[in-house]
Amino acid sequence: MGREKVLLDENGLREVLKKGLAVPISRLSDLEDVVIVGIYTRGVYLARRIHRYIKRIYGLNLPLGEIDINLYRDDFVRRFDFPQVRESKIPNIQDKVVVLVDDVLFTGRTVRAALDAILDVGRPSAIRLAVLVSRPGREMPICPDIVGVDVDPGQKRVYVELKEVDGQDRVVLR
Amino acid sequence: MSVWKRKDLLGLRDLSREEIAAILETAKSFKPLLFREVKKVPTLKGWTVANLFFEPSTRTRVSFELAEKRLSADTVNISSSVSSVIKGETLLDTAKNLRSLVCEIIVIRHSIAGAPHLLAKRLADVGVINAGDGINEHPTQALLDMFSMQERFGRIEGLRVLIVGDILHSRVARSNIWGLRKMKAEVSVCGPLTLMPKGIDKFARVYTNLDEALIDKDAVIFLRIQRERQNSGLFPSLREYHRLYGMTEERMGRLSSKTVIMHPGPVNRGIEMVPMVADGDRSIILEQVTNGVAVRMAILYLISTVVRR
Numbered sequence: 385m386g387r388e389k390v391l392l393d394e395n396g397l398r399e400v401l402k403k404g405l406a407v408p409i410s411r412l413s414d415l416e417d418v419v420i421v422g423i424y425t426r427g428v429y430l431a432r433r434i435h436r437y438i439k440r441i442y443g444l445n446l447p448l449g450e451i452d453i454n455l456y457r458d459d460f461v462r463r464f465d466f467p468q469v470r471e472s473k474i475p476n477i478q479d480k481v482v483v484l485v486d487d488v489l490f491t492g493r494t495v496r497a498a499l500d501a502i503l504d505v506g507r508p509s510a511i512r513l514a515v516l517v518s519r520p521g522r523e524m525p526i527c528p529d530i531v532g533v534d535v536d537p538g539q540k541r542v543y544v545e546l547k548e549v550d551g552q553d554r555v556v557l558r
Numbered sequence: 559m560s561v562w563k564r565k566d567l568l569g570l571r572d573l574s575r576e577e578i579a580a581i582l583e584t585a586k587s588f589k590p591l592l593f594r595e596v597k598k599v600p601t602l603k604g605w606t607v608a609n610l611f612f613e614p615s616t617r618t619r620v621s622f623e624l625a626e627k628r629l630s631a632d633t634v635n636i637s638s639s640v641s642s643v644i645k646g647e648t649l650l651d652t653a654k655n656l657r658s659l660v661c662e663i664i665v666i667r668h669s670i671a672g673a674p675h676l677l678a679k680r681l682a683d684v685g686v687i688n689a690g691d692g693i694n695e696h697p698t699q700a701l702l703d704m705f706s707m708q709e710r711f712g713r714i715e716g717l718r719v720l721i722v723g724d725i726l727h728s729r730v731a732r733s734n735i736w737g738l739r740k741m742k743a744e745v746s747v748c749g750p751l752t753l754m755p756k757g758i759d760k761f762a763r764v765y766t767n768l769d770e771a772l773i774d775k776d777a778v779i780f781l782r783i784q785r786e787r788q789n790s791g792l793f794p795s796l797r798e799y800h801r802l803y804g805m806t807e808e809r810m811g812r813l814s815s816k817t818v819i820m821h822p823g824p825v826n827r828g829i830e831m832v833p834m835v836a837d838g839d840r841s842i843i844l845e846q847v848t849n850g851v852a853v854r855m856a857i858l859y860l861i862s863t864v865v866r867r
Contacts, residue, residue, distance in 0.1 A: 468584070471587040
């Protein structure tokens with residue numbers, strides 16, 4: 385644990401989530417048409433928090449969805465011990481602007497899979513990508529529209545911990 | 559911590575409660591896919607699944623084939639009446655040929671109990687799914703039955719389930735008894751004593767009177783009576799069978815209001831039940847058919863995660 389570095393503590397994460405993600409999303413020109421979709425696991429909780437924030441500040445109750453991309457992965461068995469499939473709950477996205485929310489953007493393969501999963505349930509007018517942390521290592525031509533923090537952890541990995549699953553809010557490199 | 563580590567699904571007798579729960583949980587996430595506009599996911603793209611049916615079957619074969627196609631696998635169907643089985647090829651030779659054609663999963667139905675187990679043992683790199691072997695097991699049917707009960711009642715534990723009919727020759731009954739007991743349901747069986755396996759009373763409560771058996775049950779599974787057994791001397795006539803063990807309007811009237819009627823299909827109308835029961839609002843027979851696809855998708859998916867390694 386000695387080589388662990390805290391990138392964001394609880395307050396830092398809250399600030400980035402608000403100013404780095406929720407505010408830029410709320411400034412999208414077509415906000416009325418936005419559907420927020422979180423990618424399992426942590427993207428779902430981030431999406432819920434963003435949704436709550438926009439509702440509180442702007443009084444807008446945007447449609448909220450969650451997506452499980454396990455069935456669309458090209459590498460699911462190598463990455464997961466228990467490739468559990470969860471039910472995707474995607475609201476009507478026809479001609480809407482889908483804002484995909486995930487915790488860390490690394491290779492881009494998860495986003496690639498999420499794009500396929502979204503397109504299987506409808507034809508949105510646009511898909512935007514919002515991530516809490518973006519780090520180098522892309523293996524796909526995928527570029528985020530909204531980024532909370534840009535970081536190069538070198539040999540380390542980025543771990544986003546959230547109260548809902550991990551008991552605390554922070555982002556660490558280890 | 560992966561619950562599922564098997565490359566084969568041979569029977570519910572071997573499975574743990576956790577493994578059965580994992581299948582039912584996975585099937586639950588698959589079910590909404592069946593009602594989307596695009597009913598397909600790319601999970602098994604590039605995979606080939608062979609359906610080997612050495613016994614006639616329409617419903618199970620179609621259900622498996624749809625499940626495979628919904629997962630984007632390529633499928634080949636081989637049935638005994640048209641294959642080289644009638645030219646004398648052995649089961650193992652057929653299977654080895656399929657492996658040489660690079661099939662990753664084999665679904666097999668065979669009249670000999672243990673045929674899927676033989677394949678699973680001899681083909682170490684191929685996943686094998688039992689779609690019914692002799693009078694031994696029909697695990698996917700029992701899993702879809704349990705899934706349908708769970709969907710209806712929100713649980714399996716503590717449910718009172720009655721299985722009616724030819725228990726002796728029924729692989730559906732066997733798999734259901736193994737599975738339901740593991741999920742802590744209370745299982746009872748009802749039918750003529752000539753159609754009860756020896757020692758069944760150690761696993762289930764035994765009734766010979768249907769009217770007594772029906773009292774306070776949550777789900778009743780009626781088994782298909784194979785008409786050819788009429789000449790075996792195990793029961794006098796189909797007419798008498800229907801009078802003693804068939805579900806009638808009059809018996810429906812005495813059921814508790816929550817009891818559901820199930821049947822693995824195809825129903826012999828007028829024997830296991832009258833049409834009014836099969837088509838009535840207490841029958842979940844057609845839900846069972848839909849759920850069969852979701853359950854088989856879940857099994858194919860879980861097995862693929864192991865075969866792929």
